[in-house]
Amino acid sequence: MPDLYVGLISGTSVDGIDAALVDFSDGAIRLIAFHYQPFGEELRSAIYRISQPNQAVHLKEYGELDCRLGILFGDAATALLAKANIDASRVNAIGSHGQTIYHAPEPPFPFTLQIGDPNVIAECTGITTVADLRRRDIAAGGQGAPLVPAFHSAVFGDSTQTRVIVNIGGIANITVLNDQPVIGFDTGPGNGLMDWWCQRQRQQAYDADGAWAATGNVHAGLLAALLDDRYFRSPPPKSTGKEYFSSAWLTEKLQPFGDLPPQDVQATLCQFTADSIAAAILAWAAETRQVLVCGGGAHNGHLIGLLEKALNVPVESTARFGIDPDCVEAMAFAWLAKRTLQNQAGNLPSVTGAKTPVTLGGIYPGNKR
Numbered sequence: 001m002p003d004l005y006v007g008l009i010s011g012t013s014v015d016g017i018d019a020a021l022v023d024f025s026d027g028a029i030r031l032i033a034f035h036y037q038p039f040g041e042e043l044r045s046a047i048y049r050i051s052q053p054n055q056a057v058h059l060k061e062y063g064e065l066d067c068r069l070g071i072l073f074g075d076a077a078t079a080l081l082a083k084a085n086i087d088a089s090r091v092n093a094i095g096s097h098g099q100t101i102y103h104a105p106e107p108p109f110p111f112t113l114q115i116g117d118p119n120v121i122a123e124c125t126g127i128t129t130v131a132d133l134r135r136r137d138i139a140a141g142g143q144g145a146p147l148v149p150a151f152h153s154a155v156f157g158d159s160t161q162t163r164v165i166v167n168i169g170g171i172a173n174i175t176v177l178n179d180q181p182v183i184g185f186d187t188g189p190g191n192g193l194m195d196w197w198c199q200r201q202r203q204q205a206y207d208a209d210g211a212w213a214a215t216g217n218v219h220a221g222l223l224a225a226l227l228d229d230r231y232f233r234s235p236p237p238k239s240t241g242k243e244y245f246s247s248a249w250l251t252e253k254l255q256p257f258g259d260l261p262p263q264d265v266q267a268t269l270c271q272f273t274a275d276s277i278a279a280a281i282l283a284w285a286a287e288t289r290q291v292l293v294c295g296g297g298a299h300n301g302h303l304i305g306l307l308e309k310a311l312n313v314p315v316e317s318t319a320r321f322g323i324d325p326d327c328v329e330a331m332a333f334a335w336l337a338k339r340t341l342q343n344q345a346g347n348l349p350s351v352t353g354a355k356t357p358v359t360l361g362g363i364y365p366g367n368k369r
């Protein structure tokens with residue numbers, strides 16, 4: 001009998017909702033269906049606005065967006081199940097990450113905030129919904145992120161060699177898997193700054209395949225300035241977000257290089273992303289011969305080429321292990337929901353820095369009585 005869970009996430013790129021239907025029966029992890037529901041421009045801007053550091057936000061605006069996203073997450077789950085021709089009553093639970101609008105794990109009052117009201121998701125779908133999956137880890141002294149390394153370990157773990165999983169979303173993170181406790185942390189910007197520059201200069205959501213970056217020249221001075229940041233010098237556990245690596249951060253870094261051609265800036269940002277990921281891998285898994293990439297950055301051939309060059313190791317897609325690179329994060333939240341319902345820990349203290357493993361999230365019951 002299938003053991004079905006749905007995972008839902010909208011990541012830091014704020015492009016839309018990824019929804020995955022996963023079957024965990026017989027100890028396997030099988031993707032049954034995937035659905036992507038893009039956000040419209042107006043919604044993206046509303047999310048951007050509310051996520052700005054130092055932005056005054058009316059509680060009404062916040063509450064409405066929380067509800068609106070709850071409806072959209074519920075719709076995405078419903079569309080996913082329709083695609084798979086699966087009745088909601090057959091799904092054990094939804095694991096919903098929601099949309100991160102702020103991540104500030106620093107003391108004295110660390111917090112992280114994901115919205116997309118799980119009450120609404122449970123009510124719309126009738127399916128028990130597990131959400132708010134980061135804050136218990138923070139309460140236990142952790143960063144609340146990244147959470148996906150535990151899933152990477154379950155799916156890609158191999159104790160005979162060191163394997164590194166790299167997720168390149170808006171922010172990038174790595175997971176180091178071998179016979180030692182899992183290491184995992186955010187390395188810094190993924191596609192986020194390249195996206196912002198591309199949108200500003202070319203009114204395009206992103207630089208497809210890194211083709212525009214490939215036309216520019218890397219500027220050594222700007223590259224050095226970008227890499228000169230305390231985040232890269234600090235050891236894990238660590239996590240970051242677009243609140244830190246923001247457009248304001250980039251604007252300040254660009255200031256002394258005001259007259260650079262825009263394509264050179266893009267080329268340098270792409271090199272910066274590759275170099276900051278490579279430096280993290282070389283610092284914590286220098287021996288690795290196997291690097292697997294997932295997240296949207298896996299489709300940026302120019303970026304992957306730069307990463308391969310910096311590491312001198314082939315960089316392959318997680319597809320090689322049967323997992324579509326665009327589905328990994330959503331599948332992870334299906335997996336985390338199952339852990340929570342079984343009262344099993346979802347965090348890895350070796351990754352997040354939490355004092356103990358903890359069962360993550362809140363449970364919002366569905367309407368199966």
Ligand SMILES: Nc1ncnc2c1ncn2[C@@H]1O[C@H](COP(=O)(O)OP(=O)(O)OP(=O)(O)O)[C@@H](O)[C@H]1O
Nearest residue numbers: 011012013169170171191206208209295296299300
């Ligand atoms: N064909 C492509 N060429 C280049 N880049 C691409 C391509 N397809 C997707 N991307 C990049 O991937 C991004 C989306 O990646 P993804 O969905 O993994 O991010 P996310 O999940 O929102 O982020 P995070 O993992 O930080 O939460 C896009 O914004 C774009 O920069």
Ligand SMILES: CC(=O)N[C@H]1[C@@H]2OC[C@@H](O2)[C@@H](O)[C@@H]1O[C@H](C)C(=O)O
Nearest residue numbers: 012100103145146147148171173186
């Ligand atoms: C706070 C937050 O939403 N963090 C994201 C973000 O996007 C990538 C990276 O930064 C990672 O730490 C995390 O997402 C994945 C799903 C994680 O928790 O592993």
